[in-house]
Amino acid sequence: MKVIVIGAGVVGTTTAWYLAAAGHDVTVIDRQPGVGQETSFANGGQISVSHAEPWANPQAIGKILRWLGKEDAPLLFRWRLDPELFRWGLRFLSECKASRTKANIRAIVNLAIDSRACLQQLRVETGIAYDQQTRGILHFYTDAQEYKAAAMAADLMRDFGLDRHPVDAAACIRIEPALSDARATIVGGHFTPSDESGDAHKFTRHLAELAKARGVHFQIGTPVLRLRGSAATIESVELYNGQRLQADAYVVACGSFSNALLSPLGLGLPIYPAKGYSATFTLADGENFAPTVSLTDDGRKIVFSRLGNRLRVAGTAEMNGYGMGLNPVRCAAITERTHQLFPHLRTVGEPEYWTGLRPATPSNVPIIGRAKPSNLYLNTGHGTLGWTMACGSGKALADMMSGRRPETDFPFLYRY
Template identity: 40%
Template sequence: MKVIVMGAGVIGVTTAYYLAKAGAEVTVLDRQPGAGLETSYANAGELSYGMTSPWAAPGIPLKAVKWMFMKRRPFFIWPLISPTMWAWCAQMLRNCNEESYRINKSRMVRVSNYSRDVMSELIAETGIEYDGREQGTLQLFRTQKQLKGSKADQDILAEFGSPYEVLDPDGCIAAEPALAQVREKFVGGLRLLADRTGDCRLFTIALAEKCAEMGVEFQFGQTIRSIAIENGRVAGVETEMAGRISGDAYVCALGSYGPRVLRPLGIKLPVYPVKGYSVTLPIMDEAAAPQSTIMDETHKVAITRLGDRIRVAGTAEIAGYSKRLGPHATDTVRHVIGDLFPGGGDLTKAEGWTGLRPMTPDGTPVLGPTQYDNFFLNTGHGTLGWTMACGSGRAVADVVLGRKPEIDFDGLTAARYS
């Protein structure tokens, strides 16, 4: 079977790997000159198995309003004249209740836990290097109210069997010794022991190289113009440079840009781009640098150790497809790294970046079949694409090849939006 995978980010490349491993002939198309150059390029670096949960949760609407008025805000909506954007926001609000939250979280955890397990197998099989660490995530609380409020998260973590520790300031410092310099700035933390870290782009590039060794063909610089339908099936992908590229089956892993090519096919997915920012800086003082990932609960900013670098990422900005990196866009993430790990990294050499996260209003990715029997989806992972990539890629590959996937697809397909 010949399969065309659209998208060479971490989702597309993992899908290609599992397809090729099963014996399929695979071609990957991407408009960029290489793999992992869009959302996979400089994300937070978290493999957030313990923090897998939808943004749409009880109490979030009120919190979001408060966040928008913070000096260093973690959330902002540009008042665009966009029916698509406001419809997406309305759908997200409808999911901000206890019943929807539990349903959506259970679906997401199903994918996340599976991904955690199969990623370990993939690393053992391939031996690829990606600055990976397995030291968990420390959710850091600056106020007693935040610490008390984490009880609800603890209950959910316990329900889904995700190991954690509740830490006092001394416990936080034991996990992250550099925090001793700023112990007056936090009251405690929640440590998620199953979480890992790693550079998503390094992983994507290394896995793409393995794919190429397995016979996967990568066609870079190929902008997709449209998808051709003939006799009720997908007949090919129309590209600007190479014309039509055809196969037996097709997988759309285009992230935020998927809806643009899917809409003409009658596939209307509520996947919307949510902009995020990051800076990457070299470590200046090993003793003052983080060891794993710290999530600042106040600013919703993640600080992650990636080898000899520090990645600091955060902010959720609803602003359409704009990828403008303004002069003050990374002020919040720069403030947090300087506030919690002063002297750990060299901010004068920080490289700023912005990317678009493909978000669904319920937080759950969209996987598997469509109304076309040879066309499949692997998209909508939001901030958890890196976390869910291996599980999503393997499960979707199984569906494409007519094999029974190892996880239940109930609630994961596009049918939930019908």
């Protein structure tokens, strides 16, 4: 059938890839001049099943209260007269129960493990390259209470099949010697050897080229005005230039902006933009103090990924609407932490700062499947794990749209 995918980030592009592989005629529409230009552009680079603990957990409320008013807080809520944020916040609080956290971790781990396997298979089949590293992810802790609290979530992830194991401070240094200068502050960690890292933007660009060779059409630099139709069926996509495009099925995969398309149809989703920051450091020739194992500084919610001759440092979340302005305090906090951990790091020029709006659900579980109109499908709400879950959610949605039941045990929006 003919399918239109709205959104050419890593999620939309992988969806198009798997739909084309299933034999569908696919067109991808995006407002940006190229693929992967928004949230997929400069994220943390991790394929991190081990990052499956949702923000909403029993410890979250206390942390948020302590962080209120701190410009460099890992998770910053800017409370204001924003009904959308208020509704999202209430649902976030309801997801902080231990029972909900367990269910959400299970769903995230199941999809993320499957997605990582899909990525590995795609890499073998196509030879796609994107500065990937397959050396695992090390979560390290500099606060004993934080380390102790993380053990419960790590235990759950192991119960659900993830190889995330506790390691002592000495083992952290053996796994990643670049942390040697921070040895005195590290109290322990968790290592997941099966996790990976890589450049999501480079992956998206290369996959788009492979998808074009498979017959996928990309209509780039084309903003969508609205979806036209009723509660029963979508009739067309109307572009800002007045053009209307018709298809048999439509996929909304435009991240934080999904609600802008769906709300007029009465399909508002519990998605709110969580602004994330990153700094990309260009490493000097011969630099050997930068990490090669991808790292997560769990207390600061900052990740470090080696991407060829670059070090990508990313993290934090700011709940503050749809503004894209860079907050210099939060940028400085990322840079300062990098130099604290790696004081001998040698770089060229100044870091490149970036911010992107990650589409967060209160549970951190993405919304994937068929919506109320029979020909409308969703693949959105991946939060910080869009890169991690992209291949798995794209393949699962392609299966559903082809009349097949996805193998992954996940709460898809679908009736079999």
